[in-house]
Amino acid sequence: MDTTSNSTASTMAGRFRGFLPVIVDVETGGFESERDALLEIAVVPVAMEPSGFLVPQPAVAANVEPFPGANIDPRSLEITGIDPDHPFRGALPERQALDHVFNTVREAVKAAGCQRAVLVGHNAAFDLAFLNAAVRRVGHKRNPFHPFSCFDTATLGGLAYGQTVLSKAVLAAGLAFDTREAHSAIYDAERTAELFCEIVNRWRRLELAEREQTAPVIA
Numbered sequence: 708m709d710t711t712s713n714s715t716a717s718t719m720a721g722r723f724r725g726f727l728p729v730i731v732d733v734e735t736g737g738f739e740s741e742r743d744a745l746l747e748i749a750v751v752p753v754a755m756e757p758s759g760f761l762v763p764q765p766a767v768a769a770n771v772e773p774f775p776g777a778n779i780d781p782r783s784l785e786i787t788g789i790d791p792d793h794p795f796r797g798a799l800p801e802r803q804a805l806d807h808v809f810n811t812v813r814e815a816v817k818a819a820g821c822q823r824a825v826l827v828g829h830n831a832a833f834d835l836a837f838l839n840a841a842v843r844r845v846g847h848k849r850n851p852f853h854p855f856s857c858f859d860t861a862t863l864g865g866l867a868y869g870q871t872v873l874s875k876a877v878l879a880a881g882l883a884f885d886t887r888e889a890h891s892a893i894y895d896a897e898r899t900a901e902l903f904c905e906i907v908n909r910w911r912r913l914e915l916a917e918r919e920q921t922a923p924v925i926a
Contacts, residue, residue: 716759717755717757717759718755718819718820719753719754719755719819719820719821720819720820720821720822722755722759723821723825725821725822725823726821726822726823726824726825726853726856727752727753727812727815727816727819727821727823727824727825728752728753728761728824728825728827728858728903729750729751729752729753729812729815729824729825729826729827729852730750730751730752730753730763730827730828730896730897730899730900730903731748731749731750731826731827731828731831731834731835731838731852731896732747732748732749732828732829732834732892732893732895732896732899733745733746733747733748733749733833733834733837733838733892734746734747734748734787734789734890734891734892735783735837736773736777736778736779736780736783736784736791737778737779737780737783738833739778740833740836740837740839740840741840742777742778743777743778743779743780743783744771744773744774744777744778744779744791745771745773745774745777745801745804745837745840745841746770746771746773746779746787746789746791746798747768747769747770747771747787747789747891747892747893748768748769748771748804748805748808748838748892749766749767749768749769749808749892749893749895749896749897750766750767750768750808750811750812750896751763751764751765751766751767751896751897751899751900752764752811752812752815752819752824753827753900753903753904754815754818754819755819759911760904760908760911761903761904761907761908762904763897763900763901763904764815766893766896766897766900767807767808767811768808768892768893768896769798769799769803769804769807769808770796770797770798770799770804771798771799771800771801771804771841772791772798772799772800772801772804773791774801774841774844779791786890787890787891788890801841801844801845802845802847804841805841805842805845805847805850809847809849809850809851812824812851812852813849813851816851823851823852823853824851824852824853825852825853825856825857825858826838826852826853826856826857826858827857827858827859827860827899827900827903828857828858828859828860828899829859829860829861829864829873829895829899829902830859830861831857831858831859831860831861832857832859834857835852835855835857838850838852839854858903860873860876860899860902860903860906861873861876863902863903863906864876864879864880864902864906866906867880867906867909868880873889873895873898873899873902874886874889874898876902877898877901877902880901880902880905880906881905882898882901882902882905884898
């Protein structure tokens with residue numbers, strides 16, 4: 708009988724049952740995924756080192772044009788600092804923005820030997836709702852993400868460090884967080900990726916230490 712647990716698996720596919728964790732962060736025009744605009748999206752795949760520890764990969768991001776009829780709450784723009792009409796924003800229509808990030812995700816899934824991506828987010832249900840709403844609007848048929856499963860670093864941060872706010876959880880993990888850069892999809896995705904990897908790696912370190920303590924001594 709194989710007694711190796713998933714948490715000590717030596718491949719990404721083995722560690723997460725064929726799923727590749729991909730961090731996603733979105734910036735939006737409000738809180739209602741069906742009516743409020745998707746304005747930014749960033750993804751950060753993770754990879755596994757030969758030692759079994761996770762490391763974030765380079766982020767891929769896109770600024771997104773509000774879909775026709777989209778609602779944009781000015782209070783949301785005050786928080787994010789996004790100007791949807793800025794001439795140098797280089798925003799893409801939703802379909803092109805999704806294609807841009809999905810291509811990277813599919814390549815990472817294939818390289819990791821996984822079957823599908825699973826979204827990792829801070830308050831992940833929010834990011835997944837906006838992602839799925841955009842997929843439905845454009846009729847995208849090649850969404851690499853699982854449609855409802857996700858990993859939430861707010862929950863994981865509360866478990867590991869007693870902190871559910873992203874900035875506080877990141878700092879509690881011993882990582883850096885610049886509040887002046889917050890509420891940018893790419894910055895928040897990169898910090899969330901670091902937090903997720905640190906939590907998973909912390910668990911692995913604990914398991915490896917436990918394994919060493921319980922290993923039989925050969926005289």
